Amino acid sequence: MRFTGASLIADDVPGLVAFYSAVLGVPASGDDVFATVAVPGATLSIFAADALRRMAPVDATTVLELRVDDVDAAHERLRALGVPIVKPPTTQPWGRRSVWLRDPAGTVVTLYRDIAPPPDPADVVASYFHRLLVQRDLSACDDLLAPDYLDHDAPPGTPPGPAATRAYAERLFADHPDLRVDVGPPH
Structure with missing residues (x-):
């Protein structure tokens, strides 16, 4: 003390x-x-x-x-x-x-x-989309998604959770290798 x-x-x-x-x-x-x-x-x-x-x-x-x-x-x-x-x-x-x-x-x-104040939720979301869609860093799913996360853009029947979203993103990138997404970097 x-x-x-x-x-x-x-x-x-x-x-x-x-x-x-x-x-x-x-x-x-x-x-x-x-x-x-x-x-x-x-x-x-x-x-x-x-x-x-x-x-x-x-x-x-x-x-x-x-x-x-x-x-x-x-x-x-x-x-x-x-x-x-x-x-x-x-x-x-x-x-x-x-x-x-x-x-x-x-x-x-x-x-x-x-202690460090909690991060701004908008920065977390921006970081997630930048890492996943621009950098194609699939570990963003494991690092930033909750265990019960439900990806509403994934095909119907996709189970909740980071592993399912990671698998969906992996298939998306394999099926569309020329896909480019412009998401500004996180603050």
């Missing part, structure tokens, strides 16, 4: 971001809900008060931030010790998984781990 900074809870996230970015002389990243201003060794996070209250019924102006390797394991360990949990582990759209707790003085503490 490593102390990495604090999060200020604010009604005016852009105003606080502009202030601390100017004072610390570094650019901020984020949006009007969650933003960070990082300096060597620590990060100041600024989080919208209304978003905080939507996530958990807490009233706080500051949250201490501790980075952990495994949020879920930390949650289980602390819950077993009887530590008051404010918000169970959740993953936020800005790429942070966290659990919130309160110390004996009532201060909210977040144990978090930064």
Whole structure:
């Protein structure tokens, strides 16, 4: 576990971001809900008060931030010790998984781990069609299709799943070796 900074809870996230970015002389990243201003060794996070209250019924102006390797394991360990949990582990759209707790003085503490945000579904679809139809990479079926995927362009009676779609694409390319599809590359 490593102390990495604090999060200020604010009604005016852009105003606080502009202030601390100017004072610390570094650019901020984020949006009007969650933003960070990082300096060597620590990060100041600024989080919208209304978003905080939507996530958990807490009233706080500051949250201490501790980075952990495994949020879920930390949650289980602390819950077993009887530590008051404010918000169970959740993953936020800005790429942070966290659990919130309160110390004996009532201060909210977040144990978090930064994770990559999920890919944009449009990018996944574009990647699939580019790999399969332009590059003729049949492994795209196994990599990007769900086990119960049903290809509505395949002949009637084609079973669901990546293997059936891969077999259909393989036959399509064998039957039409000159077939060219123009699909722009994924973003």
